[in-house]
Amino acid sequence: MSFHKNEHFQVLKADKKSKARAGILKTWRGDILTPVFMPVGTCATVKALTMRDLTQSNAQIILANTYHLFIRPGHELIRQAGGLHKFMGWDRPILTDSGGFQVFSLSKMRKITDESVVFRSFKDGAKCEFTPEKVARIQEAFGSTIMMVLDECVKYPEVEKKAEIAVERTFKWAKRSYKEYEHIQQEHNGEFKNFMFGIVQGSVYKELRKRSAEQITSIPFHGYAIGGLSVGEPNELMYDVLDYTTDYMPLEKPRYLMGVGEVNDIIEGIARGVDMFDCVLPTRLGRHGALMTPYEKILIKNAAYRTDFTPIMPNCSCYTCKNFTRAYLHHLFRAEEILSSMLNSIHNVHFLVRLAELCRMALINGNFNEFYNDYKKGELNKYAF
RNA sequence: GGAGAGAUUCCCAAGUGGUCAAAGGGAACGGACUGUAAAUCCGUCGUCUUCGGGCUUCGAAGGUUCGAAUCCUUCUCUCUCCA
Numbered sequence A: 001m002s003f004h005k006n007e008h009f010q011v012l013k014a015d016k017k018s019k020a021r022a023g024i025l026k027t028w029r030g031d032i033l034t035p036v037f038m039p040v041g042t043c044a045t046v047k048a049l050t051m052r053d054l055t056q057s058n059a060q061i062i063l064a065n066t067y068h069l070f071i072r073p074g075h076e077l078i079r080q081a082g083g084l085h086k087f088m089g090w091d092r093p094i095l096t097d098s099g100g101f102q103v104f105s106l107s108k109m110r111k112i113t114d115e116s117v118v119f120r121s122f123k124d125g126a127k128c129e130f131t132p133e134k135v136a137r138i139q140e141a142f143g144s145t146i147m148m149v150l151d152e153c154v155k156y157p158e159v160e161k162k163a164e165i166a167v168e169r170t171f172k173w174a175k176r177s178y179k180e181y182e183h184i185q186q187e188h189n190g191e192f193k194n195f196m197f198g199i200v201q202g203s204v205y206k207e208l209r210k211r212s213a214e215q216i217t218s219i220p221f222h223g224y225a226i227g228g229l230s231v232g233e234p235n236e237l238m239y240d241v242l243d244y245t246t247d248y249m250p251l252e253k254p255r256y257l258m259g260v261g262e263v264n265d266i267i268e269g270i271a272r273g274v275d276m277f278d279c280v281l282p283t284r285l286g287r288h289g290a291l292m293t294p295y296e297k298i299l300i301k302n303a304a305y306r307t308d309f310t311p312i313m314p315n316c317s318c319y320t321c322k323n324f325t326r327a328y329l330h331h332l333f334r335a336e337e338i339l340s341s342m343l344n345s346i347h348n349v350h351f352l353v354r355l356a357e358l359c360r361m362a363l364i365n366g367n368f369n370e371f372y373n374d375y376k377k378g379e380l381n382k383y384a385f
Numbered sequence B: 001g002g003a004g005a006g007a008u009u010c011c012c013a014a015g016u017g018g019u020c021a022a023a024g025g026g027a028a029c030g031g032a033c034u035g036u037a038a039a040u041c042c043g044u045c046g047u048c049u050u051c052g053g054g055c056u057u058c059g060a061a062g063g064u065u066c067g068a069a070u071c072c073u074u075c076u077c078u079c080u081c082c083a
Helices: A051-056 A066-071 A075-080 A084-088 A100-105 A132-142 A160-187 A206-217 A235-247 A263-271 A281-287 A319-323 A326-334 A338-364 A368-376
Strands: A009-014 A021-027 A030-034 A036-039 A062-065 A094-097 A110-112 A117-120 A127-130 A146-148 A195-200 A223-226 A255-257 A276-279 A290-292 A297-299
Touching (some): A009 A338, A021 A338, A030 A338, A036 A062, A036 A338, A051 A338, A062 A066, A066 A075, A066 A127, A066 A132, A084 A094, A100 A110, A127 A132, A132 A160, A160 A195, A160 A206, A195 A206, A206 A235, A223 A235, A235 A263, A263 A276, A263 A338, A281 A290, A319 A338, A338 A368
Parallel strands (some): A195 A223
Antiparallel strands (some): A021 A030, A290 A297
């Protein structure tokens, strides 16, 4: 296996009392300042948001999904379009998930072997087969700034034996993925600029997490993700797993906690050394009428907001909070107006992006501990979102 | 004036002798959502309850029946058509 020099990621500042750090991930599409929250745009759209909304929310990078885009419109069409960036009109970095999460979420309609995973298409039920190599090639066609390896994400709870099988399979697949990455690199005469991240599995078993982390980090990916969390386990358990898992991951590479996006999970994750987060929560909750704030969700459809002429958060500078009241958002939701999804999602995405940004600022200024304590004391609302 | 049709729990609307506190939909009230098969899904929705059940409802009043939202009588109101 060949190596690239680790110039693409730097830790700029590390907290003394926790494992939190602020860093910079340099991609050819632009720098990503970490900790970072990445909104999810599975089908090449962050639902209900325009690229302008995302830019205004300071989203530095967004996600898309290999499985969904493979099914529709197909990676060849996206290649034809000039790549995913051009296709969707987004020029900042894009991270594409591999379809590994669909191994978990579509478990009722898939068959997994060491060789590959076969899914039934959500669109028409047709069979589609994913191998680590194929998934890498699809993401190459997209031109994903960060491509993820195909992994096996197990459900929670899962017995240790099955979790172990998934760990071993994930490792085998990771090696095949990296090999394919090297092939792609050779085909581009070493000029291929997009990154590939590996994924650590192991469910909630310490020994498995350790083994998986050691296995995956033995491969020189540009970054390492922690997968298989936030799949239904209790929060404290997730923090425990996270705590010991990051201990087995190198300091000098970015760490990405996949699928996590509750306020407390992001802050606790950062404290445990996580640099990157992604989650569908802000957009899904937005569409479902739940507005995120530091300590509670505002269910905007509730009667209490019918005549509440205040913004969601007075200390939030998002377009929604600056211009509209809860009463108006309540009305839009009740009337099932499209603008409801849009304005709610704008707030939620802005809020989480900003939350990660506040953590980063605290880290850079050397007062993350104070920020963390404020969070614990219920005083996060004194910060400007 | 004549001939029909109809009135069901907030709204629409099933139900034509017991299995009916009464289908279904909407509204209302509450909840869930973590690498998106999600603009989705789930509760509650007459009333009281020691959760066993009790009590009051199907325009109104009487009646038939062991038993009525359902059958009969009268009344009230609404709608359609013809003069």
